[in-house]
Amino acid sequence: xxxxxxxxxxxxxxxxxxxxxxxxxxxxxxxxxxxxxxxxxxxxxxxxxxxxxxxxxxxxxxxxxxxxxxxxxxxxxxxxxxxxxxxxxxxxxxxxxxxxxxxxxxxxxxxxxxxxxxxxxxxxxxxxxxxxxxxxxxxxxxxxxxxxxxxxxxxxxxxxxxxxxxxxxxxxxxxxxxxxxxxxxxxxxxxxxxxxxxxxxxxxxxxxxxxxxxxxxxxxxxxxxxxxxxxxxxxxxxxxxxxxxxxxxxxxxxxxxxxxxxxxxxxxxxxxxxxxxxxxxxx
Amino acid sequence: xxxxxxxxxxxxxxxxxxxxxxxxxxxxxxxxxxxxxxxxxxxxxxxxxxxxxxxxxxxxxxxxxxxxxxxxxxxxxxxxxxxxxxxxxxxxxxxxxxxxxxxxxxxxxxxxxxxxxxxx
Numbered sequence: 001x002x003x004x005x006x007x008x009x010x011x012x013x014x015x016x017x018x019x020x021x022x023x024x025x026x027x028x029x030x031x032x033x034x035x036x037x038x039x040x041x042x043x044x045x046x047x048x049x050x051x052x053x054x055x056x057x058x059x060x061x062x063x064x065x066x067x068x069x070x071x072x073x074x075x076x077x078x079x080x081x082x083x084x085x086x087x088x089x090x091x092x093x094x095x096x097x098x099x100x101x102x103x104x105x106x107x108x109x110x111x112x113x114x115x116x117x118x119x120x121x122x123x124x125x126x127x128x129x130x131x132x133x134x135x136x137x138x139x140x141x142x143x144x145x146x147x148x149x150x151x152x153x154x155x156x157x158x159x160x161x162x163x164x165x166x167x168x169x170x171x172x173x174x175x176x177x178x179x180x181x182x183x184x185x186x187x188x189x190x191x192x193x194x195x196x197x198x199x200x201x202x203x204x205x206x207x208x209x210x211x212x213x214x215x216x217x218x219x220x221x222x223x224x225x226x227x228x229x230x231x232x233x234x235x236x237x238x239x240x241x242x243x244x245x246x247x248x249x250x251x252x253x254x255x256x257x258x259x260x261x262x263x264x265x266x267x268x269x270x271x272x273x274x275x276x277x278x279x280x281x282x283x
Numbered sequence: 284x285x286x287x288x289x290x291x292x293x294x295x296x297x298x299x300x301x302x303x304x305x306x307x308x309x310x311x312x313x314x315x316x317x318x319x320x321x322x323x324x325x326x327x328x329x330x331x332x333x334x335x336x337x338x339x340x341x342x343x344x345x346x347x348x349x350x351x352x353x354x355x356x357x358x359x360x361x362x363x364x365x366x367x368x369x370x371x372x373x374x375x376x377x378x379x380x381x382x383x384x385x386x387x388x389x390x391x392x393x394x395x396x397x398x399x400x401x402x403x
Contacts, residue, residue, distance in 0.1 A: 189366035196386055220373040227369040227378075229362070229385035229394075 009122040014062040016108060017101060025054050028093075028100045037092045040084045049076065053134075057097060061126050066133045073137025081138075081145055090138045091131070098127045158184045160191035166198040167268050168230075171261070173206030181217040188221060192230045199268040200225055203261045205236030212248045215241070219250055231271060232256060235264035286311050288318055293325040294395055296388070301333045308344040316351050325357050326395035330388060332363030342377040349382040358398050359383065362391040 017024065029050050032038060038046050052072070060069040077090070105123060109116035158180070161169045170188055192200065202221070204210075210218070222232040233256045237245070245252065258264040269276055286307065289296045295318055297311065315327060329345065331337070349359040360383045364372070372378070385391040 185370060186366070189369060193366055193386065196390070198386075198390075220370075223373040223378050224366075224369040227361075227364045227372060227384050228366065229387075229390055 006122050009119055010061065010064070010126070013105060013119055013123055014058055016105070017058045017061070020104060021054065021058075024100055024104055025050055028054070028097050031096050031100060032093055035092065035096065037089045037096075038085060041080070049080075052076075053094075054097065057101075057130055060130050060133075061123075064126065066129060069130060069133050070137050073134045074141050077138045077141035081142055087135070087138060087142065091135045094131045094134045098131060101127070154180055154183055158187055160187055160195075162191075162195050162197070163265070164269070164272070164274065166196060166272055167265075168192065168195055168197040168200045169203065169261075169265070170200060171203045171206065176207060176210055176214050176217075178213055178217065181214050181221075185217065185221045185224065189224055189228060192225060192228045197230050199231050199233065199271050201233045201235055201261065201264040201268050203235045203264065204238075204241065205261060207236075207241065208238065209240050210244060212244060215244050215248055215250070219245075219255070222255060233258055233264045233268055235259065235261045286314075288315065290318075290322055290324070291392075293323075293399065294328060294392065295319060295322065295324045295326070296328045296330060298330045298332075299334050301335065303334075303341070305340055308341060312344055312348050312351065315348055316355065319352055319355050319357050325399055327352050327357060327359045328388065328391040328395070329359065329361050330363045330391075331361060331368075332365070332387070334363075335365065335368060337364070337368050337372050337377065339375065339377055342372065342379060345379060346382055358395060360385050360391040360394050362387050 029047055032046060032050070033043070041049070053076070056069050056072045060066055080090075102120070102123065105119055106116065109119055158170070158172065161171070163169050168188075168191055170184070170191075172184065176184070188200065188202075191197065202218070204218075218234070222234070225232045235258045237257055245255075256267075258267055266276075286300065286303070287298050289298075295315070297315055303311075315329075318324070319327060327348075329348065331345075334341070345361055349361075352359045361379060362385045364384065383394060385394050
């Protein structure tokens with residue numbers, strides 16, 4: 001019996017998968033709902049995606065190239081990640097398809113064991129690579145989304161607010177890591193220049209603790225602000241943070257601190273030559 | 284490279300160009316003080332807007348300029364330090380201690396005029 005070349009075998013199995021497309025796809029979709037995967041999607045959606053995935057799968061097998069599949073996987077991920085689809089679900093359905101197709105190959109070549117083996121030799125590496133490609137595409141897209149969200153959170157959580165002419169307030173809330181501290185400083189310095197601020201009140205009431213690195217960063221922010229001609233008033237230091245600053249040897253005589261934000265704003269206004277009082281007094 | 288020095292009333296304004304060599308800085312140090320003496324200026328503004336880096340030599344020279352000018356009874360203000368430059372400077376520990384700073388030329392002039400009123 002002559003032995004077919006691997007590419008011939010691949011063509012044969014791709015032809016088989018195309019011929020039996022409808023039936024195999026249906027089998028796959030029913031296995032998906034059996035194993036309760038993709039519960040975040042409706043039956044119609046699953047069916048629509050299943051068709052695209054099936055066709056991309058077969059095409060990848062046929063062309064032995066995976067770029068189109070990778071692009072499709074990322075595209076699919078972009079759509080289903082916001083729906084709450086998890087990694088194990090995506091990997092799960094791809095492996096299910098792999099099984100469904102493999103079983104149909106067993107069924108077709110069951111009378112010719114040697115040929116079955118050769119067919120599987122052609123099928124398995126390609127099928128493994130496909131599973132890998134789709135899983136990796138999904139995970140990469142997830143990581144991209146997470147990075148994007150982290151960036152958005154960082155931007156949102158450090159607003160530089162102008163409350164009066166030449167007066168900026170920077171309320172800091174939450175955990176500051178070195179990266180966030182750096183971003184804060186850059187935003188503040190740009191804000192000082194844009195708003196021509198002469199006084200900045202940095203309020204850290206909402207910061208529970210900071211380590212020596214971040215405390216140093218705060219000191220540097222104060223110094224850099226001075227180089228731009230702005231005075232910094234730090235308000236809301238907790239006892240723990242005050243301790244940290246003393247421990248790292250910050251010359252608190254040089255750092256302008258006031259107990260709370262209100263006091264800080266009042267002092268800032270004095271520095272800027274404002275006097276604020278009730279209207280009755282102004283009569 | 285010559286650093287242009289302009290006279291505006293009782294104030295001298297020296298505008299740094301982008302890349303000043305150490306030699307340029309040394310020249311400027313003497314040159315500025317000579318001009319302060321010649322015009323009996325009460326204030327000096329050093330505009331470093333065009334500088335995109337500030338190394339320790341430049342930083343030290345600026346401090347020395349301020350000290351020398353103070354000995355002549357005049358006040359120095361450094362203006363125009365860019366945000367990125369300020370950030371880099373403090374990370375290197377270059378704080379320009381004891382030297383007045385302002386955002387730009389306008390702020391620098393206002394600072395000096397306030398100072399002049401105090402000593403009048």
